[in-house]
Amino acid sequence: MSRAQQNRVAITGNEAVALAMKQVEPDVVAAYPITPQTDIVQYFSSFVADGEVQTEFVTVESEHSAMSACVGAAAAGARAMTATSANGLALMWEVLYIAAGLRLPIVMPVVNRALSAPINIHCDHSDSMGARDSGWIQLYSEDAQEAYDNILQAVRIGEHPDVLLPVMVCLDGFIISHSLENLKVLDKEQVTAFVGDYRPDARLLDAKRPITVGALELQDFYFEHKRQEAEAMVRSAPIIEAVADEYARLTGRKYSFFEAYRMDDAEVAVMVLNSAAGTARAVVDQLRRRGVRAGLLKLRVFRPFPGAALAEALAGLSVVGIMDRAEGLSAAGGPLFVEVRSALLGRPRHPLVLNHIYGLGGRDVGPDQIEQVFADLLRAAEAGEARQQVTHIGVRD
Numbered sequence: 001m002s003r004a005q006q007n008r009v010a011i012t013g014n015e016a017v018a019l020a021m022k023q024v025e026p027d028v029v030a031a032y033p034i035t036p037q038t039d040i041v042q043y044f045s046s047f048v049a050d051g052e053v054q055t056e057f058v059t060v061e062s063e064h065s066a067m068s069a070c071v072g073a074a075a076a077g078a079r080a081m082t083a084t085s086a087n088g089l090a091l092m093w094e095v096l097y098i099a100a101g102l103r104l105p106i107v108m109p110v111v112n113r114a115l116s117a118p119i120n121i122h123c124d125h126s127d128s129m130g131a132r133d134s135g136w137i138q139l140y141s142e143d144a145q146e147a148y149d150n151i152l153q154a155v156r157i158g159e160h161p162d163v164l165l166p167v168m169v170c171l172d173g174f175i176i177s178h179s180l181e182n183l184k185v186l187d188k189e190q191v192t193a194f195v196g197d198y199r200p201d202a203r204l205l206d207a208k209r210p211i212t213v214g215a216l217e218l219q220d221f222y223f224e225h226k227r228q229e230a231e232a233m234v235r236s237a238p239i240i241e242a243v244a245d246e247y248a249r250l251t252g253r254k255y256s257f258f259e260a261y262r263m264d265d266a267e268v269a270v271m272v273l274n275s276a277a278g279t280a281r282a283v284v285d286q287l288r289r290r291g292v293r294a295g296l297l298k299l300r301v302f303r304p305f306p307g308a309a310l311a312e313a314l315a316g317l318s319v320v321g322i323m324d325r326a327e328g329l330s331a332a333g334g335p336l337f338v339e340v341r342s343a344l345l346g347r348p349r350h351p352l353v354l355n356h357i358y359g360l361g362g363r364d365v366g367p368d369q370i371e372q373v374f375a376d377l378l379r380a381a382e383a384g385e386a387r388q389q390v391t392h393i394g395v396r397d
Contacts (some may be wrong), residue, residue: 004250006184013144013176016183017083017109017169018043020151022053023191026107027078027198030058030069034088035121036173037111041083063088067095067106074104075213077203079155081106085173086113086127093131099166100135101229102213105158105198106166108136109151112274112325113173114361122362123173125273125326129335131168135229137236138303140273141171144181146300149253152186155195156243163236165229172275174362186251194250233304240301257306259298260313262288266295268377269314270321271340273299276358276365280323283370294374299336307343314344317351318381321373325359333357333390352380355390369394 011019018040021029029048031041048057056073060066063084070080084092089110099106110128114120128138139154141147147169154167171177186194202211217225241256248254259277262284263269272280277298287294297313297320314320322341324334332338337355344350356373359365372393380386 003252004186004190006186006251008182009185010180010182011144012039012178012180013147013171014039014111014178015043016144016148016181016185017151017171018047019185020148021081022047023186023188024079024081024152024155024195025053025192026055026081028056028058028070028073028080030060030066030073030080030082032060032063032066032084032088034063034085036113036177037083037085037088037109039177040109040111063091064095067092067099070106071095071099071102071104074099074106075102075204077198077200077205079159079198080104081108083109083111085111086115089127089131090115096131096134096136098214101225103164103229103232104166105164107151107154107158108166108168109147110168110170111173111177112170120361121173123175123325124360124362125170125324128168128170129326132303132335135165135233136303137165137167137233137240138301139167139169140300140302141169141176142274142277142298144171144176144179145183145253146255147171147176148183148185149247149251149255152191152194153243153247153255157236157240159198160239161201163232163239165232165236170274175275184251190250194247237304237306255300257299257301257309258313259300261296261298263295263297263313265293266317267293268319268321268374268381269295269297269317270323270370270373270377271297271299271336272323273302273325273336276323276325279365279367280370283367283374286367287371287374292374292378302336305339305343307339310340311343311347311350314351315347315349319352319354319377321354321356321377323373324355324357327357327360337390352386354380354386357390357392358394363394365394
């Protein structure tokens with residue numbers, strides 16, 4: 001695929017996601033507002049009202065109903081999308097598992113926001129991390145450009161016949177969703193050619209080939225069904241790479257499961273998701289100028305979890321600090337930390353792994369806090385052990 005001519009625009013993260021949805025032009029969008037996601041469906045409703053898309057826009061009474069409407073539409077053979085945040089995602093909980101179990105490639109932007117209680121409308125990753133084992137592929141976005149690009153790739157990934165799983169595209173609430181950025185975007189025709197048509201092998205409304213959707217499966221077939229779902233998640237890994245390669249040829253923007261920054265000779269490094277990567281990258285550059293061999297690993301794909309590739313990328317480090325914007329409430333650290341530590345278990349060479357939980361409820365994380373993380377890592381590297389494995393940074397005593 002030849003390199004496409006792209007347009008430069010200045011828009012917010014939510015506008016970028018709504019624009020990507022407009023260019024995909026799904027058959028059905030089911031919408032319910034929740035801060036800080038509301039702009040996405042509001043912008044999209046304007047496209048529908050102005051006749052710029054032919055999407056069936058369904059205004060529903062709750063997020064549970066939004067996902068239920070998407071399940072029905074996708075089962076009928078439609079390309080379906082919705083968007084949500086925080087408590088809205090939690091209200092969908094039951095239907096998230098149904099969408100994945102029925103193998104319906106719904107695409108849903110999730111604008112990350114803290115789950116209550118206490119009530120909070122600002123960013124952390126407790127919402128999407130809570131849904132990490134629901135059977136959805138999860139892509140994370142550092143900025144508005146990556147969120148736009150992830151939406152377009154998510155359609156191709158989820159609808160691939162070897163995958164057929166729903167996909168969440170996550171972006172940080174307010175930090176990215178409401179910040180204005182310069183983006184390069186494709187024309188509608190280019191997006192149409194890239195995503196193609198959705199042609200499901202089976203659909204509920206095909207009278208010539210009737211199927212059953214949502215049947216009762218007890219001891220007879222449930223186990224086999226879930227194994228197939230698990231195998232689809234495994235098969236999604238090479239599809240994610242293949243779609244990223246095709247998108248890179250089209251746009252010049254290359255994505256993978258993670259981005260390794262200044263990792264070739266790093267002694268210590270941090271791993272982050274989403275918007276904190278930009279600040280961490282700047283801190284790495286500052287430390288490098290002081291002679292510290294610091295690195296950064298920014299994870300883009302959390303499901304399927306790229307454990308083997310991460311273990312290889314981290315093998316040369318003395319210490320790695322996993323920065324979680326979610327408290328796992330497991331007494332064992334944050335969810336990303338637990339996953340990474342598990343991936344390293346049993347490896348002949350692996351770094352000491354520390355966990356730093358930060359930014360809950362939208363609390364700012366600045367360069368000074370990330371430098372504090374690196375200082376902890378350097379102390380652990382010198383001592384050969386950690387004084388404290390899990391640390392909450394930026395929290396008042």
